[in-house]
Amino acid sequence: MVISKICHRPTIRYRPIQPSDLEILEKIHADVFPIRYESEFFQNVVNERDIVSWAAVDCSRPNDNNNELIGFVTARIVLAKESEVGLLRFKEGTTMVPQAPAAQIGDLLRYDPSRPDQTLVYILTLGVVEAYRNRGIATSLIREVIKYAASISTCRAVYLHVISYNIAAIHLYKKMSFKCIRRLQGFYLINGQHYDSYLFVYYVNGGRSPCSPL
Ligand SMILES: CC(C)(COP(=O)(O)OP(=O)(O)OC[C@H]1O[C@@H](n2cnc3c(N)ncnc32)[C@H](O)[C@@H]1OP(=O)(O)O)[C@@H](O)C(=O)NCCC(=O)NCCS
Known part of the structure; x- marks a missing residue:
């Protein structure tokens, strides 16, 4: 599918x-x-196996296409105590691997050990077809x-990694x-080259950071 212009x-x-x-x-x-995702990842998304997702579709396109994806976001719930800063999006990346030493993201979110049920929502992938961007x-x-995360009483934050050169996403x-x-x-290794990533967090339900932002 190539939608050059709408x-x-x-x-x-x-x-x-x-x-x-x-x-x-x-x-x-x-x-x-810039990376390839394994088919298992897509199967997990469409079959809602441990992944939640939203699609954007343009209802004003001609009939055959009015339910076709033009954007998406995928995410999953993780236990704060088990989440790691160095954990890559899933195990889907074949040419992209985490390089940073793993650290508990719970530590960055004032994780309360007396509440082992605390969760986070991790955004795995987000994308919009070029012709539909900036809308x-x-x-x-x-x-x-964010609405979904806030509706889960145990959830303290939504978080994600973004490659350091992705200005639009940052x-x-x-x-x-x-x-x-x-x-x-x-953090990322793409085609033999290392790239830094930023860890971004959006707090919900009273979650907050123990350290000052960058
Ligand atoms: C990043 C991406 C998802 C943005 O999608 P989008 O629908 O165009 O984003 P929005 O229209 O909601 O943009 C909102 C804000 O994002 C920022 N933004 C979006 N595109 C931008 C660009 N090209 N340059 C700078 N900032 C940009 C702006 O702050 C913008 O607000 P503004 O319009 O008031 O300036 C899209 O460019 C994309 O799919 N990129 C490729 C995949 C990707 O990088 N995914 C994120 C991985 S972490």
Whole structure:
């Protein structure tokens, strides 16, 4: 699918990702990320195995396409005590591996050991088809994740990693009041080259950081 330009005013609707989205979901991931994700990851997304997701579709496209993904966000719930700063998005990356020593992200979120049930929501992937960018679609998708996280009483934060050169995404997270709490040196290895990542956090339900932001 290549949508080069849209000549109409789109009407964007948000819904969960479903099995019929599999092919287009894989295609958009291949188009927008510098890495390849394993098919197991996509199967887990569309079958809702430990992953929650939202799709953006443009209802004003012609009939055949009016339910086709033009954006997505995927996330999963992790136990704060088991989460690691150095943990890569899932085990899906084949050319991208975590390089930073693992540290408990719970430590960065005032994890309370007397509350072992505390959870976090980790954003795995977020993307919008190029022709639909700068219309607030990623903002709406992230808002869905934040709403979802806030609705879970044990959840203390939404967090994610972003590669240090991804200016558009960094602006987006800052604009949405995510806090940058760590820079992880050489976190990503892509085609033999190391890249730093930033760890961004959005606190919910009274979660907060024990350290000052970068
Ligand atoms: C990052 C991405 C998801 C943004 O999607 P989007 O729907 O265009 O984002 P929005 O329209 O909601 O943008 C909101 C804010 O993001 C920032 N932003 C978005 N695109 C930007 C750009 N090209 N340059 C600088 N800031 C940008 C701005 O702060 C913008 O607010 P503004 O319009 O008031 O300036 C999209 O560019 C994308 O899919 N990129 C490739 C995949 C990717 O990098 N995913 C994130 C991995 S961590």
